[in-house]
Amino acid sequence: MTSMFRAHMGAAFDRLHPQIQRRFSVGLDSGEACIGRGTMDRIWHGGAHVKPFLRLGGMRNILVPREGRDVPFVMENFPYLDSFGRETVTFVRTFQLPGGPHRFDATMVHSPERGSILDYLGTHQHLATDLHLSAEPDGSLLIRSGEHRFREGPVDVRVPDFIGGDAEVRESFDEATGRFRIRVRVVNRRFGPLFGYEGSFAAEYVDVRGHELRPDLRPVREEVRA
Template sequence: MTSIFQRALGADFDRLHPQLQRRFGFGLADGVGCVGRGTMDRIWHGRGFTRPFLALGAKRHILLPQSGVGIPFTIENYAYRDALGRESLSFVRTFSFDTARRWDATMVYNAERGTIVDYLGTHQHVAVDLRPSVDEWGGLVIRSGEQRFHGGPVSFRVPGLVSGVAEVHESYDEDLGRFRIKVVVANRRFGPLFGYHGTFTAAYVTGDAVPSAVKPRRVQVRA
């Protein structure tokens, strides 16, 4: 069974740096998880009006309300089958400020859309289409597309005026022996909202047990 990134990238997956192929190439059948640990050199915010927006999202582990430099960082990626039977990949990021902050996401490949759907937060209220690609140096680039809000009986497309568009660049630095990550979230009208960049190493854990802490509290059936 191929990973969700192999399905989304197709033949381009083989253009990724070998370390990125390993990091994004495991699936359910492999019984492997990837835990990255490192430091974010800088976590930044846009203009002051973004802070209430970020603080609101942080209540459900969406977005980051704090900024800083030299912030310890952990990312936990586990492939597992969710309550709806879908292969899911956790993307749980923990930033160790004075109070630890988490940014949770769960990725699922949607064959009908032909893309990855990223469910954000502890209750998967926000679903985002992701468009992965490979750059000329073998790095992974992920750009977000349409966003949808699902809460109880309410479901709607999030207007671009109030949504944040994310761009993620992940690469492997041969000289450092570390992964590099850069994330920028911006609004089409209001500009940059927040972002971070830094480096980390990855360890691969084996076994069928997936930590319950990386799973969302609610699984969203709507894409």
């Protein structure tokens, strides 16, 4: 078994910086989890019209409803088998914002039928987004979002472009500092920039073979629909 990210990217995975390759090799086969600890230089929002949307998402640990600078954060990437037998990797980010911490939760699975990494957002996996990964010439990783879908009970609908957001994530490794750099930007095609953050972190790798996933990292509800 290989990591879901290598399986999705194929030969392009080998063009990533070696440290990026290791980070995105976390999985059941490697037996490793990755914990990133660092600082977001900036967490920003678009205009006032996006704030109700961000507050609503924040209720289910989707997006980050507050802004800030020099915000300490932890990102936890742990592999596990979900209740449907799929290899899954957590992307749980905890931001220590003024007024209290806030989490942005996601869980990822490989979806060969969709030709993407499937990113389930939030505590209840109500939103599913296709992610497409590519290697940049400098060895950094570029992630772009595709179609978004909303699932709740019998409801299964595609999120229209005019209310959705196109996400772009760039992750690189800085040889000079020995730290990873990350930049996230989410833009609506009609209303412009919605949300984003950028910062840096150091990575620690943890052996998770034979260990159960910490319960608070697992979603409250799991969605089988891709």
